[in-house]
Amino acid sequence: MPDDKPGRDEKASEQERRQPEREVEETRDRAQENRAMSGDLGGRLGDLDEALETHDYPTTTDELVAAYGDYEIETQGGMESLEEVLASTGNQTYDSADDVRGRILGLIHR
Template sequence: MASARLFEAMTDQNEDSREQGVEFGPLADELEDEEYPFDKEALLERYGDRELELEGDTTTLQKVLEAQGETTYESVDDVRRSVIGMVSDEAIGRDHYSDRGSSTDTEEDTEQSV
C-alpha cells in the first residue's frame, strides 16, 4: 500500500520515528503492521496505553485520541494524521521553532504578493 510505504520512508529517514513533534517510537512499527480499516475503539483497546513522546513530555495514545469522535482509520497514515492533529501545543516545543513544519508565507512575502 502506498500510504504505508510513505510512512515507512518517513520513519526510516528519522530513526527515532519523530514526526511533526510527536515521537511514535515502537508504536509506529506496530501500527504499520496492522490490517486496516481499524475503528477507534479497537485501536485504543489494543494500543491506548502506548506512550507518545512530545517535546519534553509524554502522553498516551488514549489521551491524544479520546476527544476525537468515532472514526474508522483506513490506513496507518490516517492514524498518524489523527494523532498529529489532536496533540496539544506540547508537541510543538519552542514557539516559532516548531519541528511541525514551517509556513512558506512570511509577512514580507505576503506584502510583496499583494
C-alpha cells in the first residue's frame, strides 16, 4: 500500500478501533495479576519479597527499578533482574507490596 494520506488515515482509524480492545486486554491481565497469591509463597522473588514489604507506597515502576532493579527473580526462562521483568510495563503506579508482587508474578508466568 502506498504511503498516502488515505492510507495513513485508514491506519490511524484502525489503531483507534483497536484501542478499546487493548484497554480491555490490559484490564483483564491486571485482574489476573491481582488474583495472584499474597506474599511470595513460591519463593520466586527471593530477597526482593521482603524489600517490597518495607518499601513506601504508593510507588512507581521507575522508583522500584531505581531501588531494586538489580534484584534477581526466578522466571520461566531462568533468572532475570527486576528491571528486565518490568521493562515492558511502562511507568505504572503501585499501591502496595501485593500490587507489585501480583504484577511481577503475572509477568513471569506468561
